[in-house]
Amino acid sequence: TLKSIYKLINHKKIDIPTINIIYDIIFNNEDPSKLISYLMIWHYSHFVIKWLCLRHKEVVMNISLRSVIGIFTVIDNDIYVLYDVSFLPTITCLDDPNISCREYLKANFKLDSISLKQGYTFTEKNDFGLVITMLYYAIIRYKDVVLKGNFRFIKLSSLDKSDIFTLKLIECLKDDLTHLNTIKSIYSGEFKIPDIQKLYENLYNTKLDRRNFRKKLINLNVLEDLSKMSSISLGRPAKLYRFKDTNEDKIIF
Numbered sequence: 001t002l003k004s005i006y007k008l009i010n011h012k013k014i015d016i017p018t019i020n021i022i023y024d025i026i027f028n029n030e031d032p033s034k035l036i037s038y039l040m041i042w043h044y045s046h047f048v049i050k051w052l053c054l055r056h057k058e059v060v061m062n063i064s065l066r067s068v069i070g071i072f073t074v075i076d077n078d079i080y081v082l083y084d085v086s087f088l089p090t091i092t093c094l095d096d097p098n099i100s101c102r103e104y105l106k107a108n109f110k111l112d113s114i115s116l117k118q119g120y121t122f123t124e125k126n127d128f129g130l131v132i133t134m135l136y137y138a139i140i141r142y143k144d145v146v147l148k149g150n151f152r153f154i155k156l157s158s159l160d161k162s163d164i165f166t167l168k169l170i171e172c173l174k175d176d177l178t179h180l181n182t183i184k185s186i187y188s189g190e191f192k193i194p195d196i197q198k199l200y201e202n203l204y205n206t207k208l209d210r211r212n213f214r215k216k217l218i219n220l221n222v223l224e225d226l227s228k229m230s231s232i233s234l235g236r237p238a239k240l241y242r243f244k245d246t247n248e249d250k251i252i253f
Contacts, residue, residue, distance in 0.1 A: 064130070065093045067101050070119075070137035070169035071111070073145070073153060074186050077198040079173070080153035082109075082145070088165060089151075093134075101136045110146040114138045115185075119172040122164075135165060137172050139182060157205065177203060180222055180250040184243045192230055192238040193217055200253055220250055 069089040071082035082089060089108075093100040098116065105111040119135035142153070156173075159166050176182045177200075187196065197213045217223065224244050229237035 065097060065132045065134070067091050067093055067097045067134050067136055068165045068169075069101055069105070070135070070166075070173070071105070071109075071145070072137065072139045072156070072173055073142045074139075074199065075142055075153070077195050078202045079156040079199070080142075081156055081159065081169075082151060083154050085150045086160070088169070097134050097136070105138075108148070109151070111138075111140060111144065114140055114144075117172070117176070120168045133165070135169055135172070137169050137176075139173070139176065139186065141186075157202065174203060178251050178253050180220075180243075180248075180252050183252060187243065190226055190240045190242045192240060193223075194238060217252065220252060222246070222250065222252070 067090070069082075069091070071089065073080050073082075089104070091100060091104050098118070101116060102114075105114065105116070116136055116138045119137055121135070122133040124131050124133075147153075156170070159170075161167060161170075183196065183199075186199075193214050194210070196217065197208055197210065200213075201208055222244055223241045226240045226242060228240050230240055231237065
């Protein structure tokens with residue numbers, strides 16, 4: 001067994017923390033479910049999991065892996081999330097969770113080639129064994145999704161905040177929306193600065209000072225002034241901008 005481990009190290013197919021856990025399992029009677037959780041969380045190759053399956057069948061048989069998916073979109077500068085009546089999309093994963101989530105989203109909502117990101121991971125034991133829950137999320141354009149069945153988009157502000165998975169997905173979303181590249185993917189065309197301000201106000205459920213927000217955004221030197229005004233039926237026209245074409249990411253909020 002040690003020869004096999006050394007080979008894996010030499011080929012850089014496994015890292016030192018994993019080696020330490022494997023060593024403890026072999027020589028110190030460590031609970032093998034600890035390693036299985038680690039491997040599944042970090043999407044390790046199946047050769048190590050296969051070794052565990054052969055050596056610890058009783059542990060592997062009692063492990064279930066599921067993914068909870070948060071699909072967010074922006075409609076009229078407000079944030080919405082995809083729900084099935086009162087639940088986030090949840091699937092049982094029989095393979096790589098990332099691949100399973102992508103296949104599910106493509107098959108059910110025609111969502112393909114989206115930027116799907118992994119968030120938090122939870123492990124818990126129940127009467128049936130070990131349950132590993134992995135959170136995934138993506139921010140998409142509303143026009144890209146095809147809804148069916150009981151699925152619909154509901155406002156983020158109306159979500160049940162007592163659900164730990166929902167809370168953690170909102171944390172991931174807030175962190176993502178501080179980045180320029182994420183905002184650029186939402187506002188890919190022309191926009192007004194108040195549009196982006198309204199997005200953050202809805203996200204944090206607070207009011208922002210208009211002048212300070214405008215000054216901060218302009219000082220980042222990421223906007224291109226289009227030298228034209230918006231045409232609106234009510235209120236005052238506002239200047240139109242678009243983001244400069246650059247790959248540099250910045251924290252904008």
